[in-house]
Amino acid sequence: xxxxxxxxxxxxxxxxxxxxxxxxxxxxxxxxxxxxxxxxxxxxxxxxxxxxxxxxxxxxxxxxxxxxxxxxxxxxxxxxxxxxxxxxxxxxxxxxxxxxxxxxxxxxxxxxxxxxxxxxxxxxxxxxxxxxxxxxxxxxxxxxxxxxxxxxxxxxxxxxxxxxxxxxxxxxxxxxxxxxxxxxxxxxxxxxxxxxxxxxxxxxxxxxxxxxxxxxxxxxxxxxxxxxxxxxxxxxxxxxxxxxxxxxxxxxxxxxxxxxxxxxxxxxxxxxxxxxxxxxxxxxxxxxxxxxxxxxxxxxxxxxxxxxxxxxxxxxxxxxxxxxxxxxxxxxxxxxxxxxxxxxxxxxxxxxxxxxxxxxxxxxxxxxxxxxxx
Amino acid sequence: xxxxxxxxxxxxxxxxxxxxxxxxxxxxxxxxxxxxxxxxxxxxxxxxxxxxxxxxxxxxxxxxxxxxxxxxxxxxxxxxxxxxxxxxxxxxxxxxxxxxxxxxxxxxxxxxxxxxxxxxxxxxxxxxxxxxxxxxxxxxxxxxxxxxxxxxxxxxxxxxxxxxxxxxxxxxxxxxxxxxxxxxxxxxxxxxxxxxxxxxxxxxxxxxxxxxxxxxxxxxxxxxxxxxxxxxxxxxxxxxxxxxxxxxxxxxxxxxxxxxxxxxxxxxxxxxxxxxxxxxxxxxxxxxxxxxxxxxxxxxxxxxxxxxxxxxxxxxxxxxxxxxxxxxxxxxxxxxxxxxxxxxxxxxxxxxxxxxxxxxxxxxxxxxxxxxxx
Numbered sequence: 196x197x198x199x200x201x202x203x204x205x206x207x208x209x210x211x212x213x214x215x216x217x218x219x220x221x222x223x224x225x226x227x228x229x230x231x232x233x234x235x236x237x238x239x240x241x242x243x244x245x246x247x248x249x250x251x252x253x254x255x256x257x258x259x260x261x262x263x264x265x266x267x268x269x270x271x272x273x274x275x276x277x278x279x280x281x282x283x284x285x286x287x288x289x290x291x292x293x294x295x296x297x298x299x300x301x302x303x304x305x306x307x308x309x310x311x312x313x314x315x316x317x318x319x320x321x322x323x324x325x326x327x328x329x330x331x332x333x334x335x336x337x338x339x340x341x342x343x344x345x346x347x348x349x350x351x352x353x354x355x356x357x358x359x360x361x362x363x364x365x366x367x368x369x370x371x372x373x374x375x376x377x378x379x380x381x382x383x384x385x386x387x388x389x390x391x392x393x394x395x396x397x398x399x400x401x402x403x404x405x406x407x408x409x410x411x412x413x414x415x416x417x418x419x420x421x422x423x424x425x426x427x428x429x430x431x432x433x434x435x436x437x438x439x440x441x442x443x444x445x446x447x448x449x450x451x452x453x454x455x456x457x458x459x460x461x462x463x464x465x466x467x468x469x470x471x472x473x474x475x476x477x478x479x480x481x482x483x484x485x486x487x488x489x490x491x492x493x494x495x496x497x498x499x500x501x502x503x504x505x506x507x508x509x510x511x512x513x514x515x516x517x518x519x520x521x522x523x524x525x526x527x528x529x530x531x532x533x534x535x536x537x538x539x540x541x542x543x544x545x546x547x548x549x550x551x552x553x554x555x556x557x558x559x560x561x562x563x564x565x566x567x568x569x
Numbered sequence: 570x571x572x573x574x575x576x577x578x579x580x581x582x583x584x585x586x587x588x589x590x591x592x593x594x595x596x597x598x599x600x601x602x603x604x605x606x607x608x609x610x611x612x613x614x615x616x617x618x619x620x621x622x623x624x625x626x627x628x629x630x631x632x633x634x635x636x637x638x639x640x641x642x643x644x645x646x647x648x649x650x651x652x653x654x655x656x657x658x659x660x661x662x663x664x665x666x667x668x669x670x671x672x673x674x675x676x677x678x679x680x681x682x683x684x685x686x687x688x689x690x691x692x693x694x695x696x697x698x699x700x701x702x703x704x705x706x707x708x709x710x711x712x713x714x715x716x717x718x719x720x721x722x723x724x725x726x727x728x729x730x731x732x733x734x735x736x737x738x739x740x741x742x743x744x745x746x747x748x749x750x751x752x753x754x755x756x757x758x759x760x761x762x763x764x765x766x767x768x769x770x771x772x773x774x775x776x777x778x779x780x781x782x783x784x785x786x787x788x789x790x791x792x793x794x795x796x797x798x799x800x801x802x803x804x805x806x807x808x809x810x811x812x813x814x815x816x817x818x819x820x821x822x823x824x825x826x827x828x829x830x831x832x833x834x835x836x837x838x839x840x841x842x843x844x845x846x847x848x849x850x851x852x853x854x855x856x857x858x859x860x861x862x863x864x865x866x867x868x869x870x871x872x873x874x875x876x877x878x879x880x881x882x883x884x885x886x887x888x889x890x891x892x893x894x895x896x897x898x899x900x901x902x903x904x905x906x907x908x909x910x911x912x913x914x915x916x917x918x919x920x921x922x923x924x925x926x927x928x929x930x931x932x933x934x935x936x937x938x939x940x941x942x943x
Contacts, residue, residue: 228864230738231710233919242712271711273740275778277803281737281825285803288828289865289895336605337645338616363655364604366647404649406811429651429659431805437780451655454662455830455837463829490602491663521663545607 206299212461305510314513333544335362349383352395354558361400439478471504485521532568580673586835679884688887707918709736723757726769728932735774813852845878859895906942
């Protein structure tokens with residue numbers, strides 16, 4: 196039975212690490228576990244037809260695993276992101292041999308999502324950079340004073356940098372401390388922009404108790420800030436979606452706490468599916484991920500897959516920005532630009548801060564390298 | 570240097586699967602990655618002392634891995650659950666050899682959390698069952714009519730069952746359908762309770778777009794419902810915490826989408842840490858997990874660890890209920906009661922529905938088995 200895109204079904208392709216003689220039972224197990232979760236005796240003809248997932252195809256992969264395509268009636272996802280996660284990977288996450296590799300979503304489902312507020316074109320307009328890759332940095336390390344962070348932010352803006360975000364470790368116990376830091380860092384960037392004619396953006400990290408998130412975001416807006424950094428797998432993916440939809444700000448995501456979904460190539464979520472497709476559905480404009488060859492173990496292909504998922508056609512959703520990060524050294528700028536292309540944000544944190552004694556000089560040097568590579 | 574509990578530090582014990590000659594560097598890497606995430610050149614004496622994690626001890630485990638205890642100043646968690654997750658496992662989740670095995674939280678941090686609204690004693694009072702294990706079931710499979718679900722719920726209540734929850738697949742696209750199902754299932758349970766003098770509780774699954782969650786919960790309350798089922802790793806752990814704190818309802822958690830954190834014994838979160846300690850911090854009264862010997866691959870020890878974490882002393886937080894589930898057959902009731910003890914909710918879904926043609930008879934049979942085992 197072939198998948199018919201005209202029928203509004205969600206198509207999930209899983210890679211299964213199981214013996215050949217078990218693959219058909221495993222495919223059926225997923226189709227049942229993800230939808231009705233009952234013994235076969237309780238599945239009547241109506242439920243089989245209307246609710247249970249359909250095993251559309253089983254193919255053998257080169258590495259000996261199996262690609263199993265299962266389709267679900269889109270109605271099972273209830274038109275919402277939380278239930279989509281549960282439908283395609285909820286219970287099977289509790290197994291240990293199921294990797295959700297691809298997800299095709301019907302137009303009717305996609306139409307419920309706004310996606311990135313700015314995306315590639317919108318952010319280019321915001322920062323006034325028509326064609327080159329963007330340069331971002333992080334305010335770090337935690338432990339520096341607010342004055343030092345403001346000076347860093349201003350210095351980066353003076354050097355021509357495009358996006359300066361809080362390190363995701365900058366989380367204060369007191370709202371007042373958060374508010375003060377945001378106010379002063381934003382002021383430093385705005386003052387520098389006014390002096391240079393630049394359009395650098397400051398993105399504070401919004402990490403708050405769930406019942407205080409609105410207050411934090413309102414404070415950010417009150418200081419004239421245009422965007423935020425969020426951690427979708429900590430705040431909740433749909434909490435981020437709702438925030439992006441309501442606030443219409445620029446939203447950059449940090450991959451903290453996402454790793455357990457991705458570290459095992461035989462189980463979990465393909466990185467492009469999580470940090471690309473799902474984050475983009477949630478309205479992420481810029482998705483930070485750890486690049487290959489840095490401090491972590493992601494492959495060049497996985498990182499390329501994230502970039503592809505962020506920019507590939509997806510209903511009417513604008514394309515988003517891949518943002519490779521994680522121990523990016525100066526001499527890799529050319530390679531990264533070559534791999535990811537112009538519609539990329541290069542996030543350089545510690546490497547920028549150690550590149551030159553002065554952050555403005557370091558920023559200029561990195562920007563020169565970016566321009567040269569482009 | 571030994572850990573001093575008097576100092577308000579968070580103590581995280583990681584099990585590392587790495588060669589012996591790398592373990593010290595790996596421990597330092599975690600301590601830095603989780604706090605400042607910069608090259609050593611940027612860590613001055615103040616930041617080293619105040620911010621960077623401290624490697625307190627490194628021990629060799631019997632299986633050749635290493636137990637590395639790292640302490641963090643509790644201030645780094647900002648007194649909040651989202652940042653606690655990021656602090657203890659955020660960036661290292663992106664690696665592939667780090668299992669967070671234990672977490673000791675200072676009293677000052679714990680004091681910020683209310684924990685379960687009912688816990689063991691409170692739920693016993695609600696359902697009027699002083700000492701035996703509780704019996705729970707799930708309304709399933711999706712695809713049955715609301716009338717059938719209401720009949721199931723009423724039949725379970727009539728048989729003397731304690732908790733009947735929605736299957737976590739019961740997610741409607743329309744609020745009105747959710748509202749109608751909750752109204753009728755609650756009415757069926759209430760009518761039966763009135764007739765029998767029983768105190769069965771119905772727990773609808775609240776899974777909604779983040780910006781509609783309050784509306785769903787208000788509807789649930791409006792129907793006189795006393796508790797809900799939630800999926801913390803989908804809704805957001807702190808979203809659940811805020812909901813529990815505000816609504817003061819009974820909160821049962823479903824483990825959907827939690828599995829990737831637990832499936833790899835060399836990476837992720839120890840199950841008792843996630844489904845026990847962290848869920849309890851978030852206010853979960855009853856934590857559903859898949860029992861060993863069922864449809865999934867969790868071990869007897871891991872399941873015991875979840876139960877221990879839910880009931881062990883934790884600041885002033887009440888103990889919560891372990892709720893083993895996942896393909897529990899009738900002939901295992903005695904074994905489960907023996908393993909988990911009386912303060913346990915036994916969740917029997919499909920097995921109950923197939924045990925006898927009539928759900929009331931099946932419920933009575935299961936309850937008899939529970940009483941006999943206790």
